[in-house]
Amino acid sequence: MHPQGVEAFPHYYVGINSLTDLATKDDRVCVLNITGGESRTVTPVSHVYSGGNIVCGTAPGRSGSKMKTSIGDIPVYDNIAEAVDAGHEFNVVVVYLPPSGVRDGVIEAIRVNPNLTKIVILTEKVPVRDARVIRAMGQMRGIDIFGANCLGLADAHNHVRIGGALGGSAPEESLLPGSVAIYSNSGNFTTTIAVYLATAGWGSTVSFSSGKDVYIHYAAPEWTHAFHADDRSKAAVMYIEPGGYYEHDLEFDKPVVACVVGRWKAKLTKACGHAGAIAGAGDNAMAKEEWFMNKFGVDDVFTPENPVCTEKGAVVLNIAHIPAAMTAVMEKRGAKPDFEPVGDLSLKCWFSNTQGIDLPDHLNPPVVEAMAPYNEQIAGLNEQVGVVFPRQSMKDASGASMMDPKTQVTKIHGTSVLDASTHNFEANLVQSLVREYPDANGEALANVALNTFVNQEGKVGLAAADAAREAGNSPNTALSAAVAMVGPKQVERSRNAASALVELFKKSGLEDPATDGFDFSAQLDAADTDTFLAESPCKCGFAMLAAIEARGAKSVFIEFLQALAAKRGSNLSCNVLAAAITTHLAWPALMRKRLSLTTIANMPWHFRIYSTLIGSAASAESQRKGNFCGVETKELMNSWSFTETAHLALLGKRPNDEELYAFSVLLGLIISNGPGTISAQGAKGAVAADGPEDPQRIQVNKGYIGFLTHTGYAHGGNGYEAIAFLLDRFRDSGLSDPGSEGHGLDLSSMATQYAKDYLAYKKKAKAEGNLAYAKIPCTGHPVFKGEDVNFDPREVFVGDLFKKRGDYNVFHEFYRELVQALYKTGVTRNVFCVNVDAVIAVLLLKMLWQPHAAGEIDDATMESAAFTTFLFGRMIGSAAEIDDHTNRGKNMDTRTAASKCSHVG
């Protein structure tokens, strides 16, 4: 059933007679799934190393595109048939397809290309069922198949690499031409063994990673035959793991060092690592050691202390012993190494920190200079300040936020919004950029910086916002107008100052900028006057310094600026002081390389926008020079938290403790719903369109406009639906204080009555064929469903939070009664959850109930307040997305390929 190949294998087909034929200069390659994650980095390196042996690749839907390499582009086709039709001739197919596609890919390759001689399968986790078929197909058509789960073939003499990443990203570093052929069940060890051999002066001919699936299509018997037929290969290393009888009947005519690893695997009851490395009693590691010992005529394994070997070979159990074993075996044959040893295998510590602990000598090896080019990279690393994120497509991806699909809880920089809701507004604003929460001193400084710029009196942005409101726009539209005015020129001085502070202090050894008595004399001498100081006095700057003092806050950077101004007889402006504060907040994370320099430079801009957005939410008539919503700006700077200021802007009064806590929780809960949410998409799209690969050009304020324009009555304004629903239920109830348990209302009856009314309404609507009947807002959830009684864990969390404080909310209790009543009256088939949107509504309504009941605010104002609250909270998450996308994104990376768009007629 198979064509006759190499005569030594009469029972099955083998095409390769000698290792010289394994990876040749004449091989021409087509790569399947060439643009896949792994191939994208590996294939160009293989192509260049081999002098351009890849003629084409396939990737469904990408026909017509090209893979760029330094020696020319590789054309990409939808499938192999198209590549063949285009006139490409190749004899090798390399498979990078996902497991479910491997078998069909191989079948297609065999079907359309009669010239195929080799197929190299890189894919891991190919089902055994498919491997059976692949093997049989290759046999039927006379094709050598390598893998699966292999890393391909490389010939150091021919300078050819086919398939995977043998030798890594710099193959010539590891694949040094010599006389030893390498056969390895492990892909990584194929390269590692080549590197180890070089330390004893042995180079390689062919390196072959066989893979270690149950089916090894090109295995030890045929490799051994080809090794014997290759005159260049004087010896071989075989790295063998337990499982399978591939090596049982091998006979060697040339010396071999066999490394058999995996005695412990006898304890395994299931595969760990390589799928095929699960063995029975006859093919475990001990058995295999014995097979090879018998072949070599040795009675023990080789170790440096007990160098047992014959001229036929040696068995080692540790790959580090391979070079010595090879030298010992070859010495018995009078053969010398191929070249002078390259490096050695002694312990080389590249990075070390004992943290001041007095370790015994054997645990405290000296740090040595790494080999080139790593030594230069380490030297460069020591110079680098902050992190440099690799750029990638950030479409629908985020390094800032992540929603857990199981819990539906979003995390922002690793902190869940539930935990974030227990922090105040200013702390969350800082965390969105710095990734860590500030301490009390940091919060005090942040409050000064944020409150300094909140009063928008006389600002064109406030006039624009008011005009937008007058024109009937929603709050987000009005605030966009204000934010548009905070352009790059407005913050140029602050940004320059922030960057200059980093430059001055980066090598100063400063770790905690709240340290007392830090010696900045060198920085005082080096500082540039124009960057930090102003010729004329700045009232706002004085007020900031007074506010910092009033709050007892301290910062090395503020002290430095004050000393600089005193020394040079000049003045400090609020712009520079704001930069000092934001740099203070970011400093520890910057030094730990959690933040980039771009973030540091942009932080004053973000802060200015925070202040502008909150300030512009209050009307122009409520803002006067030095007075914001009836409170002196100075008082805000000296003693108010920014959470309180936001409450003031929104509701016109300073919150009491209970209100402040509820307001903080509310803002925390709505920080983010992950990168897929519309507001995040707007922010990310705005950044992508400016081109983050040149981060200087990103208009941070435009990012916020992107977020704001991507909210609206349906996204952000919809919290009002539940408020309106609750207003209808409680409007005539006589409720005076929603925070008092003694409200005197029978919530259960109210809920039951409503449920009955709703049931009747629903039946009637259905009978009339109206399936678009009104749904009850904020009950039920697409994930938290199906149990007899359902809970949204976020709602439960917040409920518990308030319960622990002894805070009562009648609207929340009503919602909980309502879901029970809906079940009992038969509206729902089980007890629906009260979802997190209801929590937001009940918190807001509780805050607004009394002014609403007193007629101070109407329904429209209530709706506007609900929407604006959402914007305040979501601003935190959007800041994180804007900064993240600026740091990691690529130009225009949020666009959707035309092929994935559809036309609707």
Added chain:
Amino acid sequence: MQITGMYWGSKLLKYVDFPTSEVLGPEATNDEIKGLIERHGEVFIKPMFKGGVGKKGKAGLLGRAKDISTATKEKARLYFAEHFHNNTYSKAEGVTFEGAVPAEYEIYFSITDSTEYRAPMITLTHHGGMDIEELPPEKIARIPFDPLTGLKGFVISNALRKLGAPKELVSPLVQNLPKLWDLFHNYGMTTLELNPIRMQSNKKGRLVPVACDFKCAFDGDDPNANRLGLPEDLDTSSYSDFELEVNSLRTYQGQSDVFVINEEGTISAMTFGGGANALVTELLGDAATISSDFGGNPPYAKMHDISRIVYKYWLEQSNVLFIIGGKANNTDIYETFRAMADALRDHFNKYGPQPLYVVVGRGGPNLVRGMGYMQDTLDSLGLPYQMFGFDSAMSEVVNYAQAADEWMKNGGREIVAKSMGIA
């Protein structure tokens, strides 16, 4: 996943219409058991173990009953039977009642993949009902066959002729055994074994093969097994909670294979690459908590998840966090190290700091950036560490990690805790 026993075996064999003994599960009522005894004269009571558990009969874990009272007693004896085989402890969860099948012949039959022939292979003998290893080779037929054509009647017929099997066996086995290929190949199995198949006479006096015990293993990488709709917890006994949690992350990019070595271990090794996995696990021995292979260039999010789970289960008891691999060919060291470092910081934030010694040995793309990120993180956490280049012998780095573990055991842990201010 492995399955043994006729409770599930009979259900699977029904997919291909292969005759089986009549089986009742642990939920059977006394009336049903009585009925079974009346129909078959005798029942066998066998404990139900999850996963692949062999040699039960030899351990006396088999009951026989010809009346309901004996059957009930045997049920009570075997319902929670304990069994130790191949270094593995198992506890039964229920029993099956299987109608006796009187027969003259007992057949052993299996399908597996042979690494000698690199093809599927049947193993067949009519001297079944005993351990196949105990039979001389000439009494066993091992025949490979072409998976493209499948297992055909002529393969069975030739095998039986080679064995010199009685002629009356040939026709019923040729008719029925090829059905098993459909079950084996189309539902993602790697092993299927029926031992014994008892050859029972039907009313016409012809022999009919009846499967009386069943064993199979499924390929974890083959989604076809899901088509059987087997309960997910059928084989959970062989996976720890930790392994299950990591396995839930399995995707084709990036290995996430783990195996618990010693629940009391003190070195937790994040190992990259199948080869490194074999070498490191062997050298660490029982000092290791887990054996792992996280190679294959896992993306950041997956590596972060894996690290989070590993730390959650094993870090508290560990003296040494050991990150080890060879010179990676394609795994991005920066991405994987950043994920491990971030997860470590998150772990300390969530569970509080703990004394730990960190040892790293690695090579590959973006190596220095990755080590630099790890360095910054460990410095900020105040943990002592050493990172070795890939030109250090991996085994020497393992020795170093063991030495660090010894030092931590002998007072070092307290010293590190003190230096971190948490003593």
